[in-house]
Amino acid sequence: MLGIPTKSKHTKGHNMNEKTLDFIEPETSVKVLKVTGQKSSRKRILDMGLTPGTRVDVIRRAPLGDPVEFKLKGYNLSLRKREAETVLVEVLK
Amino acid sequence: MTEKITVALAGNPNVGKTSIFNAITGSKQHVGNWPGVTVERKIGKRVYNDVMMEIVDLPGTYSLTAYSLDEIIARDFIIEEKPDVVVQVIDATNLERNLYLTTQLMELGVRLVIALNMTDLALAKGDNIDEKKMQEFLEVPVVSTIGSKGNGIEGLLEAAIDELHKTRVTENVFTYDDQIEENVEKLRAVLESDPYFAHYPSRWFSLKLLEGDENIIKKAKESNSYSEIQKIMNQTDAEILEAKVADQRYKTIQTMLRQVCNINTSHLSGSDMVDRVVTNKVLGIPIFLSLMWAAFEVTFTFGTPFMNIIDIFFGWLAETATNVISVPWLASLVGEGMIAGVGSVIIFLPNILLLFFMISLMEDSGYMSRAAFIMDKVMSKFGLHGKSFIPLVMGFGCNVPAIMAARTIEDSRDRLITILVAPFISCGARLPVYILLAGAFFGRDAGVVIFGLYALGIMVAVLSAKLMRSTILKGEDTPFIMELPSYKLPTLKGSLIHMWERGKIYLKKAGTIILIGVVGVWLLASIPAPGSNGTFASEEVYGTTKSVIGMIGQVLEPLVAPLGFDWKIAVALVFGVVAKEIVVGSMGVLYGVGEDEESLSNILAAGAMTPLAALGLMVFTLLYVPCFACIGVIKRETGSWKWTLFQLIYGTSLAWGFAFVIYQGGTRMGLLA
Amino acid sequence: MTRSYGNKEITFAALAGVLYAFFGLLHIVEGLGIDTGMAGLLFIPGDILGGFCLLVIGAVFLNGLREMLQGINAGVSFVYVGILMSLIFMAVYLLIMGGNLLDSFLVPDDYEGWSVMESFRPGIYLGLLSLIGILYWKDSFSSNEVLVFLEGA
CATH class of the missing domain: 1.10.287.1770 (Helix Hairpins)
Structure with a gap:
């Protein structure tokens, strides 16, 4: 199926609730823990407001599965999975 | 006039900065590029209360880091050129992220005025903003505006002038740990x-x-x-x-x-509801393709009568000029050279204006980023951005507006690649060549052959993109981080201004190159070859062996002989650079049948060419040097002769290679014999 | 949560959906060279791509219908987008009709035996349905945030 990550990929972190943002299913809310990755993309992602502690709602995947749309700080943002992978988050219950 | 000041307009993308800029400056704008780069710079003028203001529109940015060209341009302008006042346009419906840039502008120690824009939308959304308190908190003047209606502009200018006369500038409202x-x-x-x-x-x-x-x-x-x-x-x-x-x-x-x-965050906004439809898993792509088709129909079908008006007018003008001028060579120079040349520049204007009107509607309404969101997966496979899709599709109508449409792509590398591969998409002007040759040689299978040529064009374009991405334009991938702004009603005025700007740029910048090219080819076809005894620009010389172009054809013959082409075809291809459909007309003249296509196809099919050479010629026409109009816009949009030349050489080498393989390979294998 | 749609919306979606889908299919069938016998009467051109577009509009309406019947509140937004799309196509085809008329005066040779009704097509007259729809729902269009952007308010 399109857009569903394969199970073989590992999520980073120890906590069961810690995942990278590309793994989160639509209609789920998460809290940002940390942004990793290349310096330039990390800085841009931080600038767009994905700072630690920010609540992010995963809205939907594009029709072909990538990129993914998020809602945070009252606006909508889309990231390719490759960028979403660098954002470590915790699922909000 | 007592005072002259510079005001820089800063802000995030999609906050209505352009509408504020338009509302301040009206039609007094100058569009150019920032020095040394192809990022667009708009400057406008406005006199208010005896103060002459020069308004510089900075690129829309979310931040002021060193990672994006736009951000470097914006901050370097502020640091190095020191504008007297910086006005930041803020989207009132999206305060938190917009104010992030404010913090950085304040740290730059500039005299800042905030234009709190789209306050009407914020109100409709149910947000309640206390401007006074905001002003007190930031210690910066805050003026509420509605750019699309021109509300609050005078207050904004007033605040900018007042700010200039204050002595103190706050630079550390924001403190860290x-x-x-x-x-x-x-x-x-x-x-x-x-x-x-x-x-x-x-x-x-x-x-x-x-x-x-x-x-x-x-x-x-x-x-x-x-x-x-x-x-x-x-x-x-x-x-x-x-x-x-x-x-x-x-x-x-x-x-x-x-x-x-x-801030009212409780309800599902209108934008979210529309997005549920247009980015729907099943319907999103079909809806997008339908809208593309609508844009295509308007640009090219609705554009046809306007192109005919231009065509008829310049035809009449050329004829009149030829009749009035009694010196034959001068009549030909004015009629067939210069007037036809100007006509060949202006003929593209209807397409360019219509396409940019629609692109402007898509951008201003917010749909453009949805289109990129939907198509990104496909385009990223070839190392391109979702936004590259629209320019490439428009290429099927005409490559000229398509190349100009690449402007909408923010990243300079993605934009460059899109421009370089767009000419491979088979445009409408190549179709007459295919119809003639495929009709003459492939009869019932002509449709399949033509379809194959379109498919080849697409394949060459996307594979070239992939190739360039992994070789000459390699480098760290730009991260895909794209805002999906809320939908807004585009304004007619805004779209018309945008459309006219594009038309003006095309005429000014690309027009000269096209004109020089067309007149140049006329000269080559008119000057008698050394040793021949024809007269300049006479009918017996024009475009024949007795002209320089005929001589060039004969010089080129050994180069194209391995493709099964003779000197006549070489000449026709040189003419084809003026406009690709001319290849057919020139062949008619060179084979001595005039404009009659029927007899031309009979002569060709009777043995002037083999079917393999004809197939090779069609592929060659698809891939070699694009027309002068394309060359003109490639130069204008890349800002570099080096890249323009690269496109020409790359395309022509590919054309030669494909035609060679088809002719030689086909002949050896005994295909189509 | 109150329902933002009623029987009128449902009926409209069903009617517009079926009509657009049906006419879209007719365009495609005619475009493939199969005579349906209805082309002359209903002004249907053989136009595969144009037919595809009408079919998509039909599908948007029908999906709205499906969601509304399932009780999904946001389903009504499909109806609004469908109306918007059908009006866009109506405008496009009207423009082209005007353009062809102009062109027929400019290059009469290309238009021998042509009448302006050849550019009259379902995209135009089906759009009237949406026009009625938008007039009828004008209030909900302007009060409902869904189409705030349509009104520009």
Whole structure:
């Protein structure tokens, strides 16, 4: 199926609730823990407001599965999975 | 006039900055490029209360880092050119992220005025913003505006002039934790003692050093105090600090927002509901394709009568000129050379204006980023951005507006690749060539052959994109981080201004190149070849063996002989650079049948060419040097002759290679014999 | 949560959906060279791509219908987008009709035996349905945030 990550990929972190943002299913809310990755993309992602502690709602995947749309700080943002992978988050219950 | 000031317009993308700019300057705008790069720069003028204001529209940015060209341009302009006032346009429906840029502008120590734009939409959404409190908190004038209706513009100009006459500028409303502040202070002390840094806002410069900003570090390295600076910098970890700085800026903003406004987050907004439809898993792509088809129909089908008007007018003008001028060569120069040349520039105007009107509607309404969102997966496979899709599709109508449409792609590398591969998409002008040749040689299978040519064009375009991405235009991938702005009603005025700007740029910048090209080819076809006894521009010389172009054809013959082409075809291809459909007409003249296509196809099929050579010729026509109009816009849009030349050589080599394989390979294997 | 749609919306979605889908299919069938016998009467051109577009509009309406019947509140937004799309196509085809008329005066040779009704097509007259729809729902269009952007308010 399109857009569903394969199970073989590992999520980073120890906590069961810690995942990278590309793994989160639509209609789920998460809290940002940390942004990793290349310096330039990390800085841009931080600038767009994905700072630690920010609540992010995963809205939907594009029709072909990538990129993914998020809602945070009252606006909508889309990231390719490759960028979403660098954002470590915790699922909000 | 007493005073002359410079006002820079800053802001995030999609906040209505352009509508504010238009509302301030009206039609008094000049569109050019920032020095040395192809990022667009708009400058406008406005006289208000006896103050002559020059308004500079900075590129829309979310931040002021050194990672994107737009951000570097914006901040360098502010630091180096020191505008008298900076006006930041803020989207009132999206305060938190917009104010992030405000924090950075304030740290730059500029005289700042905030235009709180789209307050009508914020109100409709149910947000309640207390401008007075906001102004007190930020210590910066805040003026509410509605750019699309032109509301609040005078108040904004007034505030900008008032701000200029104030003595104090706040630069540290936003404070960070003690550890950061301590290091900032240490650095500031060093910077302020070194005259080299007197030019720069010291607090901002210190922060950027601590964040590890490459451009700023480079500047610091040239100073004498760099070793001292380095010592302080080494005490902190840039990576941790940069996250902390972003985090603390947003925290301060949140604290402020809690006091100055009441944001309604409870309901599903109109934009979200529309997005549910247009980015729907099943229907999203079909809806997008339908809208593309609508845009295509308007641009090319609706554009046809306007092209005919231009065609008829210039035909009449050329004829009149030829009749009036009694000297034959001069009549031909004016009629067939210059007037036809001007006509061939203007003929593209209807398509360009219509396409940009629609692109403007898509961009201003917010649909353009949805289109990119939907198509990105496909385009990223070939190393392109979702936004590259629209220029490539429009190429099926005409490559000229398609190349210009690449403007909508923000990243310069993605844009360059799109421009370089767009000419491979088979445009409408190549179709007459296919119809004639495929009809003459492939009869019932003509449709399949033509379809194959279109498919080949697409394949060459996307595979070339992939190839360029992994070779000459390699490098760190730009991250895909795209806002999906809320939908807005585009304004007619805004779209018309945008459309007219594009038309003007095309006429001014590309027009000259096209005109020179067309007149140049006329000259080559008219000047008698050395040794032949024809007269300049006479009918017996024009385009025949007796002309320079005929001579060139014969010189080129050995080069194209391996493709099964003779000198006549070489000449027709040279003419084809004027416009590809001319290949057919020139062949008719060269084979001595005039404009009659029926007899031309009979002569060709009777043995003037083999079917394999004909197939090769069609592929060659598809891929070789695009027409002068394309060359003109490629030069204008890439801003570089080097890349323009690269496109020409790359395309022609591919054309030659394909035609060679088809003719030689086919002949050896006995295909189509 | 109150329902933002009623029987009128449901009926409209069903009617517009079926009509657009049906006419879209007719365009495609005619475009493939199969005579349906209805082309002359209903002004249907053989136009595969144009037919595809009408079919998509039909599908948007029908999906709205499906969601509304399932009780999904946001389903009504499909109806609004469908109306918007059908009006866009109506405008496009009207423009082209005007353009062809102009062109027939400019290059009469290319238009021998042509009448303006040849550019009259279902995209135009089906759009009237949406026009009625938008007039009828004008209030909900302007009060409902869904189409705030349509009104520009």
